[in-house]
Amino acid sequence: MTFKRILGVATLLAAAAAFAQAPTSKPAAATSSAAPTGATVTLSPSTPAASATELTDAHALAKPGDAKAGQTKAAACGACHGLDGNSSDAQYPKLAAQQERYIARQLALFKTGERQNPIMMGMAGSVTPQDMRDIGAYFASQKTLPGVADDTVIKAGPNQGMKFYAVGERLYRGGDAARGVPACIACHGPTGAGNPGPAYPTLDGQHASYVSARLTAFRSGLVLGKGEYENKVMAGVAKNLTDEEIQALSTYVEGLHPAHDDVASKPVTSTASAPTATAH
Secondary structure, eight states: OOHHHHHHHHHHHHHHHHHHHSOOOOOOOOOGGGSOTTOOOOOOOOOOOOOOOOOOGGGOOOOOOOHHHHHHHTGGGHHHHOTTSOOSSTTSOOOTTOOHHHHHHHHHHHHHTSSOOHHHHHHHTTOOHHHHHHHHHHHHTSOOOOOOOOOOBOOSSTTTTSBHHHHHHHHHHHOBGGGTBOOTHHHHOTTSOOBTTTTBOOOTTOOHHHHHHHHHHHHTTOOBSOGGGOBOHHHHHHTTOOHHHHHHHHHHHHHEEETHHHHTTSOOOOOSOOOSEEEO
């Protein structure tokens, strides 16, 4: 290495060392001279960061339910809802064949108090989100026992001469567009099996008195859930229903079941498709 190159390297190292030892200069503070004449620059006080709202444990994410694990966890439910989800007392809803996610959602609402019922709020208090999915999976795997629809003839009023279940069937399948009543079939399906995607509940075979009580509560403005969990759909659906229509819909739903349940034990004698569902 030549003397000139050595001298150049030494000069470079010396400059680097001097730069490292030099105090770090601070940015110049803002002065009023930077602002237009006559203006005063005032720094606004710092605003504390908003605290994040945590998900409640009841609405936390969980894996898809395990029906086998759910059977054990659902043992306590059997006292009111039946061991297989077919309750014998009509004040307690049937849970057999109900949508897994629907059951989990309702348990979460009971746990947080977003749905009020003293018994269920106590039962759901210690249930985890995964327990909710497992219990839902168990009941979803069970089969609903269908009920019997009311074929009593209506004696007076706008539906005079029609049977109660027939009025319910008309509303369930076609609604009443003139009065803003949508068809139940749109969300709950032709056989009342519901929709597992958005967790619309299964209705077929449900006790008429229970369905009637729920529709009456929805007509009065009942809304389940709060905030992002709020669901106003049924309050809007039921607001224009009459007492007679609620009774008719409820009894139609109780007798509704897939037609293949009627013909499963009979030999097939025709290739014609059976009706989608029937109420009796």
